[in-house]
Amino acid sequence: MKILKDIKEHLIDLSFWFLNPERKRVISKEIYLNYMVLALGSLALLSLIFNTIVGLELNIIIALFILIGILPIWLINKYSKNNTLAQFIGYPWFIVLYNVIYFSNNGSMGPTNYYLFITIFAIVYFNKKLYSYLLFGLFLINILVNGLIEYSVPGIVSPYNSKITQFLDNLFGLVTGIGVIILLLRNIIKLQIKEKDIANESNRLKTSFLANTSHDIRSPINSIIGFSDLLADPNLSNSDKKRYIGIIHANSDQLLNLVDDIFNISIIESGDFELHNQFTEINSIILDLYTNFNLMIKNSEKKIILQAYYGLPETLNIVYIDPVRIKQILTNLIQNAIKHTESGAIIFGYDKPVDIQELQFYVRDTGMGMPQDQLENIFEPYVTNIEQDKKSTGIGLGLHISKKIVEIANGKIWATSKLGEGSQFYFTIPLEK
Numbered sequence: 001m002k003i004l005k006d007i008k009e010h011l012i013d014l015s016f017w018f019l020n021p022e023r024k025r026v027i028s029k030e031i032y033l034n035y036m037v038l039a040l041g042s043l044a045l046l047s048l049i050f051n052t053i054v055g056l057e058l059n060i061i062i063a064l065f066i067l068i069g070i071l072p073i074w075l076i077n078k079y080s081k082n083n084t085l086a087q088f089i090g091y092p093w094f095i096v097l098y099n100v101i102y103f104s105n106n107g108s109m110g111p112t113n114y115y116l117f118i119t120i121f122a123i124v125y126f127n128k129k130l131y132s133y134l135l136f137g138l139f140l141i142n143i144l145v146n147g148l149i150e151y152s153v154p155g156i157v158s159p160y161n162s163k164i165t166q167f168l169d170n171l172f173g174l175v176t177g178i179g180v181i182i183l184l185l186r187n188i189i190k191l192q193i194k195e196k197d198i199a200n201e202s203n204r205l206k207t208s209f210l211a212n213t214s215h216d217i218r219s220p221i222n223s224i225i226g227f228s229d230l231l232a233d234p235n236l237s238n239s240d241k242k243r244y245i246g247i248i249h250a251n252s253d254q255l256l257n258l259v260d261d262i263f264n265i266s267i268i269e270s271g272d273f274e275l276h277n278q279f280t281e282i283n284s285i286i287l288d289l290y291t292n293f294n295l296m297i298k299n300s301e302k303k304i305i306l307q308a309y310y311g312l313p314e315t316l317n318i319v320y321i322d323p324v325r326i327k328q329i330l331t332n333l334i335q336n337a338i339k340h341t342e343s344g345a346i347i348f349g350y351d352k353p354v355d356i357q358e359l360q361f362y363v364r365d366t367g368m369g370m371p372q373d374q375l376e377n378i379f380e381p382y383v384t385n386i387e388q389d390k391k392s393t394g395i396g397l398g399l400h401i402s403k404k405i406v407e408i409a410n411g412k413i414w415a416t417s418k419l420g421e422g423s424q425f426y427f428t429i430p431l432e433k
Helices: 002-015 029-054 057-079 083-104 112-126 130-152 163-231 238-270 282-298 323-339 398-408
Strands: 278-281 303-309 318-321 343-351 358-365 413-418 422-430
Touching: 083 112, 083 130, 112 130, 112 163, 163 238, 238 398, 278 282, 278 323, 282 303, 282 318, 282 323, 282 343, 318 323, 323 343, 323 358, 323 398, 323 422, 398 413, 398 422
Parallel strands: 303 343
Antiparallel strands: 278 318, 343 358, 358 422, 413 422
């Protein structure tokens, strides 16, 4: 069995070396079937045009039948979660069509077998499942049986009207069959190799992310353990105890934020992330954030003035949103602003545009800013590309998580920045009437 499989692989690779010189078989079932349907549809359309020109009436009807039959298979493949259903419907339908076309279009003297051989190789080459080998054998047996029937029953196959019609029909079948399949399959391979390269890059980023995460987890844990041991010293002064406790709290918060980021990105990527809107006093969220971060700044060595602005008066500030996620996004943005600002001001808040059912939030700082090329990927996952700040911590998930939450809420998020002058982050959240 292994020898037969090896021979089959060598024969197929020899037949398709011009289609896939890099030998990368990366075609998914869904995309493969979409392209096969497109190929058969293209061939049927060309056949319809050609047969109309040469006057082969029966073939015109068959070409129309193929076009009509392809549509439900394409719809099943596109919208069904189980792509196998489209295959189990499509392959028997294709076998029936092959036999109808074979006997109606002059049997072995027509171009039908050209299409079949090309389809057989495509099925086996791009599908490693067991049933692809069964289909391969079934098609070959079908060809042999049709040949025997044609030889044994004279007159079962209608002759061509003329030699020139026979020549043109076979030439057309050979050229269009090979041409269309080659163009489509080359396009499939090019597309999928590109997607595979993107997937490899994603895996590389995730590997880097895991390495960075491991480092970022160990650092606060080591600090917590180390300073906790120092607190056990009976000769430690009260001022040192207070300082060590502050360091432990800061590292605990850093560790908690890291765990929260990993948890959030996992549920977002799994598709289980949901918003929980409720009636919320938006001004209370802004005030809480101002109180917490203003205290944080005062306890740090940074010379930053924090300012908060409210877009709605107290009597009208109740809106229907998810308060936890709004606070999470603003927290990420304000933390980044503090991280990259040594002195100056950080201004945050929201506006309520007139006649537009949305809130527009903003966080502006006078920090180091970013060049334009870094703004292009600032919301991508695992990106920490503020090269000017070598001391900054983080694994590059905060902005990506914020973007995903805003998109789930049907809002928009964007940033502007100028190197050396600061950055401005904005996001909008639609409001239900």
